[in-house]
Amino acid sequence: MKPVSLCLVQMGTKGLELVKVYPNVLPEEILNQIVVKSMPFNAKNGDFASSTIGDAVFSGYIFSVPSENERDNIASLVAVYNNMNYDSNALRKVFAFTIAELKKNNVADIETLTKILPNLYNGLVNGRLKIKISSVITLEFDMQYKDEKDVDLESLNGFGKDLWK
């Protein structure tokens, strides 16, 4: 699950723009293409999209960014990998959970996401996410635990199938 990089992309006045990349290890031409491809046409809040650029593979979670004074914006959290051997479903769950928790606590803004991007990257690398947003808000997500739960569920379903036989 270790990504090469995480990118935060948002809609600007001219079009899609890169807000932050962490770690900043990707060539500029690849980054430019990731920005353009990070949201497919007609993309909406909650969509999850994957694509490739050369040897790089990436998946992005698209979400609305609430705003009090102006209209909401649209942005994407993108994880870039150097091969296809990653669990895109688990990644979608992590991103969806992170954004949902931030929205629940009214901190789903670009500034907060920019700040937590390195922690989110480290969380994906370690398989365990723990991000302190403020003195009262901490995001926690254990990918191992979630995976085990999913495996348990699958084995139970398998048991049911066996019984049917």
Next chain:
Amino acid sequence: MSFLKRLFRQRTKRVTITICGLDNAGKTTIVRYLVAGEYKSTVPTMGVNREVIDLPNLQMDIFDLGGQLDFRGIWPEINEKSDGLVYVVDASDYIRLDESKEIFYNIINAQINPLIPVLILLNKCDLEERLSRIEFINAFDLPSLGNIKWACFVTSAITGEGIYDAFRWFIDAFQE
């Protein structure tokens, strides 16, 4: 359905409509209002949104085009197949009025069939600081459109003001 019934049933006319204008003019909010009959909050359009609205004897296939600079490159291809253009202007955005005018005339002169109806919506009339219809018509030099069939309505996609009248004109223009 019998052969005769199929032969004589009233045919539904299908029209393709494009909605253009600067980013944040209110294009998607207007489309949402048409579909839902009430205000729905929106996010910036990622390229193109498509909605189909069925009316008695008329089906409107609406292409709501993203207004950001990067998306304007796809407009000509969609506009040249359009049967009707809706152009939305933010009545409160004095600063970008010239930019909006330039884009409007580029669409009129180079992208659409000159015979199609053009509906111009001066949107966000619910805001206090805004252009009046007369000020806008003069600023946009709309009388210079000549033979093009056009109309300008003052609208608000939040309150719904003017939207029914505007699209009544537009639909009638297709029926003629």
